[in-house]
Amino acid sequence: SHTINVALVGNPNCGKTSLFNFASGAHERVGNYSGVTVDAKEGHAQFEGYQFNLVDLPGTYSLSAYSPEELYVRKQIIENTPDVIINVIDASNIERNLYLTTQLVDMNLKIVGALNMFDEFESRGDKLDYNVLGELFGIPLVPTVFKSGRGVEELFKTVIDIYEGRPVPGKSGIRHIHLNHGKYIEQSIEDVKKEIQKNEQIRYKYSTRFLSIKLLEKDAKAEELVMSLPNGREIISTRDSAAEYIMKETKEDSETAIMNAKYGIIHGALHEAGCEEGTKTDTYQ
Ligand code: GDP
Ligand code: K
Numbered sequence: 264s265h266t267i268n269v270a271l272v273g274n275p276n277c278g279k280t281s282l283f284n285f286a287s288g289a290h291e292r293v294g295n296y297s298g299v300t301v302d303a304k305e306g307h308a309q310f311e312g313y314q315f316n317l318v319d320l321p322g323t324y325s326l327s328a329y330s331p332e333e334l335y336v337r338k339q340i341i342e343n344t345p346d347v348i349i350n351v352i353d354a355s356n357i358e359r360n361l362y363l364t365t366q367l368v369d370m371n372l373k374i375v376g377a378l379n380m381f382d383e384f385e386s387r388g389d390k391l392d393y394n395v396l397g398e399l400f401g402i403p404l405v406p407t408v409f410k411s412g413r414g415v416e417e418l419f420k421t422v423i424d425i426y427e428g429r430p431v432p433g434k435s436g437i438r439h440i441h442l443n444h445g446k447y448i449e450q451s452i453e454d455v456k457k458e459i460q461k462n463e464q465i466r467y468k469y470s471t472r473f474l475s476i477k478l479l480e481k482d483a484k485a486e487e488l489v490m491s492l493p494n495g496r497e498i499i500s501t502r503d504s505a506a507e508y509i510m511k512e513t514k515e516d517s518e519t520a521i522m523n524a525k526y527g528i529i530h531g532a533l534h535e536a537g538c539e540e541g542t543k544t545d546t547y548q
């Protein structure tokens with residue numbers, strides 16, 4: 264029978280451990296609990312003849328190199344390459360949660376999104392066409408309530424479909440996409456990517472798009488990684504020119520420009536999906 268390695272990725276308190284417990288029968292602590300150690304819990308589940316190895320990862324808002332949690336989750340994804348990521352998204356706080364989703368999409372992974380806390384979302388009277396939203400991000404979205412188990416079956420069915428490369432019923436428009444960060448940033452990503460791709464070994468191990476974006480964000484770990492390559496200096500100098508180009512065209516440093524582009528993508532997608540709730544705030548602009 265098939266074994267599918269699944270990693271649970273999402274913001275703190277979005278319901279990852281509730282899903283983990285529900286699916287695996289474990290009794291890990293849920294709720295406002297910040298552990299002192301950054302680690303991963305492993306559990307198992309069976310569904311429709313498949314065996315699932317589940318890894319409950321620490322909560323994280325981003326995949327930058329600023330906190331031990333973020334670096335840990337990033338390392339787990341890159342080095343352990345799970346077959347499918349379940350990205351748990353708190354639907355009642357959707358704008359902020361989708362920021363992490365944009366970074367997972369940049370990594371070119373097989374992703375299924377669980378729109379969790381859907382009970383809270385609905386009880387507030389909020390509306391959202393989640394199939395439209397899913398198509399805009401290139402990932403299937405399944406509404407869930409992990410407190411009660413609502414949506415969990417459909418979630419695991421969808422994980423199997425994505426793992427097998429099958430079209431997801433009712434979500435035939437889903438295909439992996441590159442989120443469009445606007446022409447200056449996209450041109451810069453292409454320039455950096457071309458220089459990175461001169462290295463055969465890195466070309467097949469990492470998403471060079473994700474690595475290029477991290478370099479444009481001046482990510483120290485990404486810099487460290489490329490400096491170990493024979494053309495490390497050329498990569499960094501290409502990045503520096505690209506960052507200057509972004510600054511010249513957008514009047515923002517490349518890190519800020521990328522963050523604003525990502526929130527622009529999120530706002531645009533939520534608007535198209537008919538969800539005004541997520542677009543009300545202007546906290547990040
Ligand atoms: P984690 O930090 O991502 O592991 O989140 P937890 O699983 O610890 O959940 C955080 C809190 O949200 C807990 O109090 C859960 O009982 C609660 N919770 C989880 N899923 C849902 C849901 O779908 N709806 C509601 N209303 N509460 C939920
Ligand atoms: K937590």
Ligand code: MG
Pocket residue numbers: 279280281292293
């Ligand atoms: Mg947890």
